[in-house]
Amino acid sequence: MSRTxxxxxxHTLFAQSLKNLINTFxxxxxxxxxKNGRELTHQFEANRAKPNLVLLDIxxxxxxGPETMCWLKENYPTQxxxxxxxxxxxxxxxFMVKQGCRGYLLKDIDPDGFKFALNKVIEEGYFYTDAVSDAIKNKEKSLSKLTKREIEFLSLACTEMTYKEVASEMNLSPKTIDGYRESLFQKLNVKSRTGLVLYAIKNRILLL
Structure with missing residues (x-):
């Protein structure tokens, strides 16, 4: 039985060419x-046969891609x-890996490497290139300099709460919150609450 x-x-031309290539394997x-994640989710919601593997553009x-990956993680985590x-x-x-993506390939990969990756994901569950592994390590290193409470503060600082309300939410004094804020300003090399929000968005801390 074929692996689906x-x-x-x-990109219609690329997708059709990719289909022709895969069908030769x-x-x-x-x-x-x-053509997009919405079309895929409609197929899943229609309870039609699920593919063995989804090849997802970003x-x-x-x-x-990220939105689709979040949806799949919530509704079909084993896909x-x-x-x-x-x-x-x-x-x-x-972000894609944290949402459960089993591997990440660039479109300039050669056909043999592409087929090898397909086999690895289906047979062993995942395939990560050196570049992907390095990216994950760099991200973890970036966040490792922040404490759990600093990350919690950062997430709350990205809401509409005032710093006083953040202090109440974290059961801390306003003075302690001021300390967290100044510490993050220094660690992240930013100078304002807007800078904190931009850092959180860039590093997807709000979605962890």
């Missing part, structure tokens, strides 16, 4: 092509997903 693959990519068959209209994109920034890679 769903392709989620808004022994034991593989593309079960469908979807930048797409309507519902992009195997392999990201295939031109985006190679550490924030995107680590």
């Amino acid at each position: 693959v769903a392709i989620v990519d808004d 022994d034991g593989y068959e593309v079960s469908g092509i979807y 930048k797409m209209p309507i519902m992009d 195997k997903v392999l990201a295939l994109s031109m985006e190679d920034d550490e924030e995107t890679i680590t």
Whole structure:
């Protein structure tokens, strides 16, 4: 029985070429092509047969890769997903992996390497290149300099709460909260609450 693959990519020519390539691999068959995550979720919600593997692009209209990955994690956490994109920034890679993506490939990968990755994900559950492993390590290193309470404060500081309300929420004195704020200003090299929010968004701390 063939291993089925769903392709989620808004570039029609690339998606069709990818389908043709995968269908030449022994034991593989593309079960469908979807232009965005919303089209894929509709298929899942219709209770149709699920693919063995989803190949997921990152930048797409309507519902992009990260949004789709979050939806799959919540609704179908065992679904195997392999990201295939031109985006190679550490924030995107680590976010996708944290959401349960089994691997992350760049679109310039050669066919043999691509087939090897497919086999690894389906047979062993994951496939991470050295670049992905390095990105994860760098992200962890970046966050390791923050304490658990500092991360909690940072998350609350990104809401509409005043610092006084944040202090109440964390059961701390306003003076202690001021200390957390000044410590983060120094550690993150920012000078304002806006700087804290931008750091949190960039590093997706609000979604951890």
